[in-house]
Amino acid sequence: MRKPLFKERKFWLILASGAGAIGLIAGALLPIEKLRQVSEMPSGVVSSIQSLNSPQPSGIGTPSTVISPLVTKSANERGAALKQVTQSASSTLERDRARYLLAVDLISQNQGEKALEQLKDLEKSYPVLAAQIGVKRAQAYEVSGKQKEAAQTLQEVVKQLPKEPATAEALFTLGKKDSKFWDQALQQFPSHPRSIEIARTRLKQNPKQFPLLMLVARYGTDSEGYTELLDRIVSQFSNQLKPEDWEAIAFGYWENQVYDKGAIAYSRAPQTSLTAYRSARGLHLSGKPGATERYRQMVQQFPQSSEAGLALTRLADLAETPQMAIAYLDQVIQNFPDRAPAALVEKSKMLDKMNSGKTAAQMRQLVLTQYANSDAAAEMRWEYAQKSAKAGNIKLARQWAEPILTNNSTSEIAAEAGFWSGKWAQTIGNNDQAAKLFQKVLSDHPESYFAWRSASILGWNVGDFNSVRSMNPQVQKPLSRPELPAGSPALKELYQLGQERAAWSHWQIEFQNRVKPSIAEQFTDGVMRLGVGDNLDAIYMVGSLRDRDTPEDKAQYQQLRKNIGYWQALYPFPFVETIENWSQQRQINPMLVTALIRQESRFEPNIRSSVGAVGLMQVMPETGQYIANNIKVKEFKLADPETNIKFGTWYLDYTHAQYSNNSLLAVASYNAGPGAVSGWLSKAKTQDPDEFVESIPYSETRGYVKSVLGNYWNYLRLYNPEISQRVSQVAADHPKGN
The missing domain is CATH 1.25.40.10 (Tetratricopeptide repeat domain)
Structure with a gap:
């Protein structure tokens, strides 16, 4: 395990407090079985704290309707399209971007001479990436067998662009033959990943x-x-x-x-x-x-x-x-x-x-x-509401709970209080009032588990505890990356081009305020981490923004979380092809599997829990052996993502089969074990599934069920066009505070 799952600051469960109207970036409609075609980048990440969804200007570091759809495709898939852009694009910037990407691809295919053609004089019209262009030109010479020209090119980068982060790459390569360049890298770029590599060597x-x-x-x-x-x-x-x-x-x-x-x-x-x-x-x-x-x-x-x-x-x-x-x-x-x-x-x-x-x-x-608007007041009201409901006084429970939804709108309790106010209204036959409360939960707290429960009760096509498994939602693929809120033009341009590793290395030079980063810096750091697969820390960096406590930071966070890019960074799609493959074979909704993996490991394949659970789906070694025996596998490594998802989905299928495909019980069993769930069922005093969730005696499992199904709902509302549009419409029809 490289890093533990929890840090000292409260490791939030993203289930409560409102996000406002959420709309999807326009894109191509895809069935979930084609989920692997969704970009593996953090889809549609934030352009600025003020506005992510507004049209972006055409310029350095901004999205491109021409290039962005090609960014996540392979070199073979995009080669012809990039070449066409270099020949016919009306924008100089688009041609330059296409030439740079085409050169990168040609180098990876060992076609150095062709790459050099694309890079010729490119820095003159594309100066923002001049240092990167120089390094790529040297790499093109290298794969062409022209070692002398490669070294000369790198030395020119060092001489002409001594302060550019990409120059650290030039110094690193030159230093393999002359140690003075490594000395220079350590002195000029101590925070660059190459300098750390040099130091460790x-x-x-x-x-x-x-x-x-x-x-x-x-x-x-x-x-x-x-x-x-x-x-x-x-x-x-x-x-x-x-x-x-x-x-x-x-x-x-x-x-x-x-x-x-x-x-x-x-x-x-x-x-x-x-x-x-x-x-x-x-x-x-x-x-x-x-x-x-x-x-x-x-x-x-x-x-x-x-x-x-x-x-x-x-x-x-x-x-x-x-x-x-x-x-x-x-x-x-x-x-x-x-x-x-x-x-x-x-x-x-x-x-x-x-x-x-x-x-x-x-x-x-x-x-x-x-202090009626404080979180403490909300918690107190909710405590009184629960006691009243338990005593059978539903009217008093509603009197305590309903004000939380309006007076304490940023409280984590607000969505829960609003939902149960609706349930209690149903209990006494006031269905119209119940519907209004459920709609307000959806409007004010669309990212919460209770928004999913509200949508389900209102009859939306979002699944219920008994039907989530079999659903086959569609997803919408974002076509572009909005602009980053922090960093230099070069960093933003590298990000727009999908040059994840280069952008990450560049960011290590620029991100100096690590102890107390700004909202924009911390969010950008999370996005950069997503790009290089550091998913655990990435999601932590983005999600822990909610823990900021100064008025200024709180205001910036509230503005940021209104934007779809923030939520898409919190709910990315790593390992999408493997998840889709094994979900299909087990006939389980891939979004449910993705939701469970997000909760178990934050998509960190090397993670181990304190009790020994391993990998993405946190499979215990003894459970892994049990699964291996059932599927006739003799040797296996649970840390391998393919194996872990193969085994984890088998077990999730197994828990569903035990409970007639009820995902509430299957997910609870995945966490607590079938014996515990069977015991709870035998002692259950209610047939209402929502009441059953609240009666789960293990607080960990109670929270786990809400988290997994809340994750599922967030993937659905962010990437499914039908549900996204309905959430947006509810928000428009029920403005927050009304």
Whole structure:
């Protein structure tokens, strides 16, 4: 396992809070059995935080109606079309793009002379990629057997374009014969992947080169054996480390979830509110002593920082007595208004423990009145609604729940509260009101699991628990990539051309604000990671934007999530051909399989769980052996994506067969095991499937069922034209807030 599935920041389940009207980028209609034709890039990723779906101007880094449809095709598939563009396109930019891509393809086919023809003087009309063109020209000479010309071309790139990220590639190649070029690469482009490769190569020869160790520590956080390298630096070179070195090491430990060592390193880094907080939080997360004292020191040193408010809530959690907890919570309430509602709720709980029920009730009432629009108020209302429903008082339950949908529209609870308000309205025979509530859930929270349940109850063609498996939805293929919100024109142009690895390497030079990236930078980083198959971290980078807590960041995030590119980056289609193949053989809806894989592994093939589950569909080794015995396979590797999906879909078919193709029960069984599900069924007190989901005693499985089916719904609403249009229409008919 290269990286664990969960990081310290809350690893969200993208199930709640609204996205507004969602429309599909115009494209070709495809049946799901042709899903593999859907671009394997992150389909239709964001052009700008302000507007993704507006028409894009024709220019550098913007989508192309001519070139974009060709970007994801193979060299053989697009060769003739690219050649035609080079000869007949009315736009110079389109001709230049086609020439560049054609040259790239010809080099890959070892047709260097023909590639050189396409690259001749190309940098004059296409200067944004001048360095890349120079490197490609050298590669064309190389495959043509002209070593001298290749070297001369690379040296010209180094001389004429010394600051361009692509020059690192030239230095890397030249350095294979003359080490001075590697020295130059390390000095000029320390964060470039080639520089990290150089550093690691030299460290194999001499592992005690401190500057090279620190270079990898700063920029190679995703590289193999990274935490072991940090351990070696700390143990062998501790006396040479400056405070800024300790900060780099601390960040590296933190990114790789080694929180106890990260805490030690942060305590020796330059002290800011963030580093001081993390030095305490790292001890807290790892269960080491001393967290309380460090939290206290942090609050004293940085009393007005946002991290101080968070530290005080942690201190309340760690407090030995309710009285001590209340003292910390009072500081939060007084000094950090954005955290006051949640602190008041926690204070009411402490007062209950102290048998001060009257004062506790006053605290809760204060939340409901003074902070009525807060998430804390929403949670409190929902708690009261559930208690009322359980007691059989449906009318009171609705009175508590319905305001959440309008007053707390950004709360994760809003979609759930709105859906159950609709269910309760149905229970008392008010079907018209129920329909309005279901439509509002679809309008305000279209990405939620409860939007799928609402759509199903309203009779949309989205499947129900008993019919999802057999559905065969169509998907719509986006024809172009919108513009990236961050990065240079060269980066954006490489992305538009589908040059994923080159774009990723280029981004490593430009992405310097890694500790506190902007919304645009973090989103762009997620998109870049999707391009190179780092799906786990990509989805994390995009999805964790919702955890931003400053008003400015929250506003930018709310704007970003209105756009389809954000959601398509969260719900990509890696391994699409393999998924489609085995889904067809098992006769399972491919979108359901994709949804399950997204939940199990975030499309990370090398991932292993803490209990030993392996790969994309997280198959346990003993389960894998059971499946192998049934399908007569003697040797297998569960980490192999093909094998993992083959085995995982067999087991998903098996769980469906056990429960009459009911996907609710099949998915629950996939997570918890058939024995557990059978036990729940035997004790079930309801025939209502939604009530059954809420009654699942394992909180993990309860959330898992909602997550998988919520994922399925998101793939459907984003890529199926019929459902996308219906969601958009509902949003238009029921504007948010009405």
